[in-house]
Amino acid sequence: MSDAVRAKVKEFILSAFLPGEDPNELKDDTPLISGGILDSIATLKLVMFIEETFNVQVQAHEADKEHLDTITDIVALIASKK
């Protein structure tokens, strides 16, 4: 289950925010917000993707570095809502 979620999240981040980049460079612990990959609009797009794809609600205070900074964080956030 979490592997499938992880794969979908990674695929989205690669296609939406890292076009043309080597997929192997994006690790589960690559910093997305603090590393500058996700700005405010990208973060909102990611939240919309999470909500629509996994049928969960992300609260306003969860759209931050603590919950969305790495693929591992994102998968954990989704898992916590299932």
Added chain:
Amino acid sequence: MDFSITDEQRMLRDSIVKFAQGELNDNVIERDRDHVFSHELWRKCAQIGIQGLPVAEEYGGIGADALTCAMALEALGYGCRDGGLVFSLCAHLLACVVPMWRHGNEAQKARYLRGLCDGSLVGAHAITEPGSGSDTFAMRTRAERSGAGWRIHGTKTFISNAPVADVAIVFAVTDPAKGFHGGITAFVVDRDMPGFTRGQKMEKLGLRTSQIGELVLEDVIVPEDAVLGSVGGGAAVFSTAMDWERVLLVAAHLGTMQRLLETSVTYARTRTQFGQQIGKFQAVAHKISDMKVQLEAGRLLVYQSAWRLEHARSAALDASIAKLFVSESLVKTALDTVQLHGGYGFMVEFEVERALRDAIGATIYSGTSEMQRSIIARWLGL
């Protein structure tokens, strides 16, 4: 797709046009010249529900959905020639009332919303600072834990309604390490809180009956329940304000564009030069045709965006598109209206020069045109 409007929407629109034309336009040239904000007109607008359009009736509003709000503000912009008053009402409604209604807890709604809706309170939204406008990461206002509440310190500038504001939504950094997402918190600050002053009043090119100025917070102590939304959740509050403001402020601009179009058509049909109506000259007719095209296209964008405010996860992209198109169309429409009025258009008593001065700010406030294009580009993945 069904583009018809309901009988209720039509009645609301017509009643606001009649009210605005009858009640809001007296002495507007003098009020604009003297930079007068009218509390009397503010209260009149509250009596017909403008300040509480989308707010539930239990809090003193009339419970209109976002699309109906757009139609109502369009009617206000059409009927009211005092662009500054319309702007002040929109700043209050869209950037203070709506975030309070959407993010406030029950105690905050009970305490503030009725007064904000009934005209007894004027609201402001304070995020811009001397060193940070579009670059919100550069915000210097800080809020730190202090006893059971927070101590806020900083200065906000270019704040619409600030010189007359009774309550303000103030944004401050609460966690510098987290940045805009997670590190900014919105606070509700009353004018009477010690250390909170309304600062320097500024003069501007247009929208002169709307007051603008600084808000200064010198170690203002606010209680924990002054936090609007959640600690670190300021970005969500700000996004709500910007989405509603970008869509519905330009809804009012549509009304102004409609009025300028009608003014231009009337003038072009009655003013004669070289033995014929100037509207028969292609150079004039094409300008007016373009006004009509921009108005109709803008209206579709605004109505669609307003619908998305209620029905979609985010209306941010649509809001930027609508704001960009309508604000630039408003400036062009106002400039063309002055141009085709010739020398009369340059004179104060014809009131189109004021419409142009009022329009100039539209591509600057609520995110410049350059920012809107950058936002749209980011949504496209660029």
